[in-house]
Amino acid sequence: MADSEHDVVIVGAGAGGGSVAYGLSRAGVRVLLLEAGPRFEPAQDFRLDLPSWELTRFPHKPGSRGSYSYAELQSLDPHRQHLRSYNTLTGRTVPGDRRHAYGYHHVRGVGGSTLHFTGEAHRLNPRAMRLHSEHGVGADWPLDYGELEPWYEQAEQVAGVAGPAQTAQRPRRVPCPLPPHALSWASRKLADGAAMLGWGWEANTVAALSRPYAGRPGCNYCLQCNRGCPRGDKGSADVTFLRDAAATGRCSILSGVQVTRLLAGDNDRISGLVYHDGQREQRVTAPVVVLCAGSVETPRLLLASGLANESGQVGRNFLETLSWVSIGLHPEPLGSHRGLPSDSICWDFNAPDAIPGVIGGMRLSPAVGEADLSGSFNYATRVAGGWGLRHKQAMREQFGHALGVASIGECLPDAGSYVDLDPVQADAAGMPVARIHSHLGDMAVRRLEFMAGRCRELLIASGVDRLVEEYGSYDLFSSTHVFGTARMGRDPEQSVVDADCRSHRWRNLFIVDGSVFPSSGGGESPSLTIEALGLRAAEHIRTQA
Amino acid sequence: MKLSRRRFLQITAAGAVVAGPLGCAGPRLLESGAQAGVLDSYIDTLLPADSAPGALELGVAVQVRALVRYKRALVPVYNSGIVWLAAQAQLQHGKGYAELALAERDTLVLQLSEQSDESLARFFHKSLHHARMFYYTNPRAWSALGLAGTPQPAGFMDYAQAPGAHG
Numbered sequence: 001m002a003d004s005e006h007d008v009v010i011v012g013a014g015a016g017g018g019s020v021a022y023g024l025s026r027a028g029v030r031v032l033l034l035e036a037g038p039r040f041e042p043a044q045d046f047r048l049d050l051p052s053w054e055l056t057r058f059p060h061k062p063g064s065r066g067s068y069s070y071a072e073l074q075s076l077d078p079h080r081q082h083l084r085s086y087n088t089l090t091g092r093t094v095p096g097d098r099r100h101a102y103g104y105h106h107v108r109g110v111g112g113s114t115l116h117f118t119g120e121a122h123r124l125n126p127r128a129m130r131l132h133s134e135h136g137v138g139a140d141w142p143l144d145y146g147e148l149e150p151w152y153e154q155a156e157q158v159a160g161v162a163g164p165a166q167t168a169q170r171p172r173r174v175p176c177p178l179p180p181h182a183l184s185w186a187s188r189k190l191a192d193g194a195a196m197l198g199w200g201w202e203a204n205t206v207a208a209l210s211r212p213y214a215g216r217p218g219c220n221y222c223l224q225c226n227r228g229c230p231r232g233d234k235g236s237a238d239v240t241f242l243r244d245a246a247a248t249g250r251c252s253i254l255s256g257v258q259v260t261r262l263l264a265g266d267n268d269r270i271s272g273l274v275y276h277d278g279q280r281e282q283r284v285t286a287p288v289v290v291l292c293a294g295s296v297e298t299p300r301l302l303l304a305s306g307l308a309n310e311s312g313q314v315g316r317n318f319l320e321t322l323s324w325v326s327i328g329l330h331p332e333p334l335g336s337h338r339g340l341p342s343d344s345i346c347w348d349f350n351a352p353d354a355i356p357g358v359i360g361g362m363r364l365s366p367a368v369g370e371a372d373l374s375g376s377f378n379y380a381t382r383v384a385g386g387w388g389l390r391h392k393q394a395m396r397e398q399f400g401h402a403l404g405v406a407s408i409g410e411c412l413p414d415a416g417s418y419v420d421l422d423p424v425q426a427d428a429a430g431m432p433v434a435r436i437h438s439h440l441g442d443m444a445v446r447r448l449e450f451m452a453g454r455c456r457e458l459l460i461a462s463g464v465d466r467l468v469e470e471y472g473s474y475d476l477f478s479s480t481h482v483f484g485t486a487r488m489g490r491d492p493e494q495s496v497v498d499a500d501c502r503s504h505r506w507r508n509l510f511i512v513d514g515s516v517f518p519s520s521g522g523g524e525s526p527s528l529t530i531e532a533l534g535l536r537a538a539e540h541i542r543t544q545a
Numbered sequence: 546m547k548l549s550r551r552r553f554l555q556i557t558a559a560g561a562v563v564a565g566p567l568g569c570a571g572p573r574l575l576e577s578g579a580q581a582g583v584l585d586s587y588i589d590t591l592l593p594a595d596s597a598p599g600a601l602e603l604g605v606a607v608q609v610r611a612l613v614r615y616k617r618a619l620v621p622v623y624n625s626g627i628v629w630l631a632a633q634a635q636l637q638h639g640k641g642y643a644e645l646a647l648a649e650r651d652t653l654v655l656q657l658s659e660q661s662d663e664s665l666a667r668f669f670h671k672s673l674h675h676a677r678m679f680y681y682t683n684p685r686a687w688s689a690l691g692l693a694g695t696p697q698p699a700g701f702m703d704y705a706q707a708p709g710a711h712g
Contacts, residue, residue, distance in 0.1 A: 388647075
C-alpha cells in the first residue's frame with residue numbers, strides 16, 4: 001500500500017462500497033468512501049409513525065436520485081395484449097403502443113439502494129453462473145459458487161440473515177445466522193396454493209432480523225421495508241457493513257460528493273480521481289480505487305473518464321429487472337398489510353432450464369408489500385374505487401384482502417440493451433448523464449409469459465377470485481436490479497474486470513457492484529452476492545493490490 | 546419550493562396554511578350565495594358518515610380548501626365544479642346542493658362523474674383524489690377497516706395470526 005492519507009478510495013456507499021469498506025477497514029486498511037448522495041437518519045427520515053406515512057414511497061432527499069435518460073423504447077406487439085399492465089379501475093397503465101420508461105429505482109446515499117430494498121438476501125443458483133458453457137447464452141462467471149460460498153457466509157453474518165437451514169438449489173455449509181421468520185397469514189395462503197399445485201414454497205432468506213442481533217432489534221413486521229426501516233432491523237448497508245467499518249476508525253465517509261472522472265496515471269494505474277463537492281472540483285490521490293456506483297453510474301463514470309473500456313464492453317450487456325406482478329382479492333380477510341414484504345419464495349422455476357422453451361429461470365414471491373397495497377389510501381384508489389356509502393362499504397369488505405404474487409426472471413444480454421452517455425443531457429456538475437437503452441427480445445417476452453401465467457395460476461390456487469391489477473416488464477421499463485455493464489470474466493476482450501473484480505488493464509482499479517455480474521440469475525436479489533464479491537475483493541486488495 | 550404531499554399534510558395539520566398566504570389577492574373559491582356550503586356538502590358526499598366518521602367530521606373539506614387556496618391553479622377547476630353542482634341542484638330539485646338529502650347529492654355526483662366537459666372531469670378526479678388523500682390519512686378513518694394504526698412504532702406483531710373481524 002502507498003503511504004498517503006488513505007490506502008483505498010471507494011466510490012459509492014451501497015452494498016458494494018459498504019462491504020469493501022468493511023473488509024478493508026477491519027483488516028487495518030485506511031479507507032475513504034465518497035458518496036454522491038446524502039446521509040439518511042433512519043429514525044428521523046423514515047417516518048412510518050405519521051398518519052401520512054402512505055403518501056410517500058421512499059422519502060428521497062435532494063441528491064438521492066441520480067440523473068439519467070432513456071433512448072426510445074420498443075413498440076409493442078398487438079398480439080401480446082395479455083402482457084399489458086392494467087388496473088381494473090383505471091385501465092391500462094401504458095395507454096400507447098410503445099414500451100414506457102417508468103423508472104430505474106435506486107437510492108444515492110449512505111447505504112445506497114439497500115435503504116429501500118426489501119431485504120432479500122439470496123445466493124445465486126450455481127447453475128445460473130454457467131449459462132454460456134451449459135446453455136450457450138449470456139456469459140459464464142469466472143468463479144464458481146464454491147469460491148463464493150465463504151464470502152456469502154461472512155456477508156450473511158454481517159447483515160444478519162434469517163432463513164432456513166437449507167435453501168432450495170443453493171447448497172449451504174452452515175445454516176443462516178438467524179432462524180427463519182414465520183410466514184404471514186397472507187403468505188400461508190400462497191403456501192397452500194403452491195402445495196396444491198405441487199410447487200415448493202419456503203421461508204425466504206432475508207436480511208431482516210428474526211430476533212435481536214448485533215445491537216439491532218428484531219423486525220416488528222410493518223411490511224414497509226421499501227420506505228426505509230426506522231428501527232435498523234433491516235440489514236441495509238448503513239446499519240451493518242458501514243456501521244462496523246466506521247467503528248474501526250479507519251473508514252471516512254464523505255457524502256454529497258460526486259466523482260466526475262478517474263485520472264489515468266503511469267504503469268497502467270489510476271492516479272486519482274476528481275469529485276465535485278457541490279461548489280467546486282476537488283482532486284484526491286488514490287493508491288487503489290474501487291468503483292461501487294451501480295450498473296448505471298459505474299459505466300457512466302468509466303465512459304466519461306475514457307478508461308477501462310479496452311474490451312468495448314463498458315455499458316454493454318445491460319441486464320434489467322424482468323418482472324411480473326399479479327394482485328387479486330381473496331374472499332377471506334387476510335390482514336395482508338402485515339408481515340415482511342417478501343417472507344417466502346418459490347425456487348422451483350429458478351434453474352436456467354426450468355422454463356420450457358426458453359433459457360433462464362425465475363422465482364415467485366409475495367407481492368402486496370412491494371406493490372404498495374397495504375394502506376387505506378392505496379386501497380381506496382386502486383381497489384375499492386368510487387365514492388359514497390358504496391365506496392366505504394367496499395373498503396370495509398376489501399381492506400386487507402389483497403393477495404399478490406411477484407415474479408422476477410433471468411435477463412439475458414441483448415444488443416439493444418446498453419448504457420451510454422447522453423449526447424445532450426448533462427447533470428448539474430456538467431457531466432453527461434447515463435442513457436439507458438432497453439430492448440426485450442423474443443425469449444425474454446416468452447419467459448415473461450411463463451412468469452405471468454404462474455403468478456395467475458398461484459393466485460387462483462390460493463383462493464383469489466378476482467384480479468385487480470397486473471403489471472410487468474413487457475410494457476414498462478421498471479428496474480431495481482440491474483447488471484452487466486462492466487462484467488467480469490476471464491477473457492479481457494469480452495469483459496471489464498477479472499474474477500477478483502480487478503480491471504484487466506488498470507491494476508489498481510476494482511469494480512464491485514451489479515455491473516460486474518455476467519448474468520443476472522433467475523430472479524435472485526443481488527445485494528448478498530454484491531456483498532460477497534465485496535468482501536472477497538477486499539481480501540484480494542489487501543493482499544495483492 | 547415544491548411542496549410534498551406529506552409536508553403539506555404536516556402544515557395543514559398545524560393550521561399554518563389556513564392562516565398563511567391565503568389572504569393574498571387572486572382567484573377565490575366561490576362559496577357564497579348559490580354556492581354557499583357546496584364544497585363542504587360535496588366532500589361529505591364523497592365520503593359520508595356511516596359506522597365510521599364522514600369527511601366533514603374529519604375536517605377533510607377544511608384541508609381540501611386549504612390545498613386549493615395554496616395551489617391556486619386549482620381554484621378555477623374547483624369553481625367550475627361548485628358552480629355546476631349548485632346549478633344542477635337548483636335545476637333538478639329547486640334547492641341548494643347543501644340542502645339536498647345524501648341520496649340526491651350522490652346522484653348529482655354520479656352525473657358529475659359522467660360529464661365530458663374537460664374542466665368538470667378534472668374537478669371530479671382531482672377532488673375525489675384530494676378527499677381520499679385527506680380522509681385516509683386520518684387515523685379515525687382506519688378503525689372501521691381493522692387497521693390498528695400506523696406501521697410504526699408498534700408494527701404488526703400479530704402478522705402470522707388470522708386478522709380480527711376486519712382486514
